[in-house]
Amino acid sequence: MKFETENIEFKAQITNEIYKEVIAFANTDGGTIYIGIDDNGNEVGIDNVDDTYTRITNGIRDAIHPDVTMFVKYTLKDNHVIKITVGEGSYKPYYLQAKGLKPNGVFIRQGTSSVQASFEQIRQMIKDSDGDNWETMRSLEQEMTFSHAKKAFQKYNVEFSKKKYRTLGITDASDSLYTNLALILSDQCGHTTKVAVFGNDANTQFRDNKEFSGSLFEQLENAFSYLMLCNKTVATFKGLDRLERQDYPEEALREALLNAIVHRDYSFSGSIIININDSEMEFISIGGLVSGLSPDDIRSGISQPRNKNLAEVFHRLHLIESYGTGIRKIYSLYDNCALQPRIEVTSNTFKIVLPNMNKSVLPKLSNKNLSDITPQMQTVLDFIDENGQITDGEVQKLLNIKNTRSYTLMKKMADKGLVLINGRGVNKKYVKNKN
Numbered sequence: 001m002k003f004e005t006e007n008i009e010f011k012a013q014i015t016n017e018i019y020k021e022v023i024a025f026a027n028t029d030g031g032t033i034y035i036g037i038d039d040n041g042n043e044v045g046i047d048n049v050d051d052t053y054t055r056i057t058n059g060i061r062d063a064i065h066p067d068v069t070m071f072v073k074y075t076l077k078d079n080h081v082i083k084i085t086v087g088e089g090s091y092k093p094y095y096l097q098a099k100g101l102k103p104n105g106v107f108i109r110q111g112t113s114s115v116q117a118s119f120e121q122i123r124q125m126i127k128d129s130d131g132d133n134w135e136t137m138r139s140l141e142q143e144m145t146f147s148h149a150k151k152a153f154q155k156y157n158v159e160f161s162k163k164k165y166r167t168l169g170i171t172d173a174s175d176s177l178y179t180n181l182a183l184i185l186s187d188q189c190g191h192t193t194k195v196a197v198f199g200n201d202a203n204t205q206f207r208d209n210k211e212f213s214g215s216l217f218e219q220l221e222n223a224f225s226y227l228m229l230c231n232k233t234v235a236t237f238k239g240l241d242r243l244e245r246q247d248y249p250e251e252a253l254r255e256a257l258l259n260a261i262v263h264r265d266y267s268f269s270g271s272i273i274i275n276i277n278d279s280e281m282e283f284i285s286i287g288g289l290v291s292g293l294s295p296d297d298i299r300s301g302i303s304q305p306r307n308k309n310l311a312e313v314f315h316r317l318h319l320i321e322s323y324g325t326g327i328r329k330i331y332s333l334y335d336n337c338a339l340q341p342r343i344e345v346t347s348n349t350f351k352i353v354l355p356n357m358n359k360s361v362l363p364k365l366s367n368k369n370l371s372d373i374t375p376q377m378q379t380v381l382d383f384i385d386e387n388g389q390i391t392d393g394e395v396q397k398l399l400n401i402k403n404t405r406s407y408t409l410m411k412k413m414a415d416k417g418l419v420l421i422n423g424r425g426v427n428k429k430y431v432k433n434k435n
Helices: 017-027 049-063 119-130 147-155 162-168 180-185 216-230 250-263 295-299 308-316 325-333 367-371 375-387 392-399 403-415
Strands: 008-011 031-035 072-077 081-086 107-110 113-116 192-198 206-212 233-238 241-246 271-276 280-286 342-345 349-355 419-422 429-432
Touching (some): 017 031, 017 081, 017 107, 017 113, 049 072, 049 081, 147 216, 180 216, 216 250, 250 308, 250 325, 295 325, 325 349, 375 392, 375 403, 375 419, 375 429, 392 403, 403 419, 403 429
Parallel strands (some): 008 031, 192 271
Antiparallel strands (some): 031 081, 072 081, 107 113, 192 206, 233 241, 419 429
């Protein structure tokens, strides 16, 4: 008597259960299905071999996706038993086309049974097959609409049609399944952008908050419109002339928002956070810097896109110019401002802080500021007195400290009003504040 095992399945007659068994073997380690043998291992045979054979081959071809036929072989045994040999597939997960990439459509072999795969198992199979690039992986969600994406492409006179999906990275290599990039561009995007307005610099007293959802294009448009509502205009007079200046350069807000949207790590759930108070506006996105980059590299205009296809889509629509120009543009807009933008990075977050230009007043040198001067700060001030200025490299050499410590020290001195920052990147220099 024969027995079913992890790799052997018996079926007395053909039923739709056959497709589930084929999928389970293709998604696991392969196996063999015998049609014409009952659960007890007895050869009961099948009546119409030709009709059954045709039904099986056509059904496996049509009911299972992706195409699994190259891993399936058929053998007729004793002219009344069909042996189906299924190899482990190379483009998992395989699933019932009528059900889609969901647990009720994806099966794996577990002992002598074929069972539904969990969402976690499906994700892992996709990751193993597609690689670890999140935006190019097949999306678990396949029911998508693209109303806002179509409007965005139409606005910038760029074609958005199904024949362009693969080129854009919206569908996978088979042109039949949507990728994760498609998901974040679709109206079903699950990530959001949250904006909070605070009444104090510690960001603890809420004034207002908004959350923007939907396609990234919709979030970009709605979030930017709200930021501009928060961007006050202050009027001053010089003689008879009325001078107006917004709290934040409009282009700086645009570039900071685009940077957060294009470069965040979408493999993590969560929202882009934008915090606004009377002194500054901070943009916080999930995902630190791409490996190998430092904050100084970013300030210098070096960029390595985390989401290459997303960046290319935004580049096609002329929303971004080229990699790295956005941060440089932000700093150039603050060239004549007393306080400069700041970049703060952790292993999981990237933050850029824009000072309010109308509140960007240098701190005066009070007795308290002077009493807080450390020996290292005094050494730097003495160097400036002798040489008129100092660079980051000279600070590191003078104090025998590394780049990160030098950056932190000079930021503290600037916050205290001890020094002023002129220029940026490799041209940045510190001079003494004589206020």
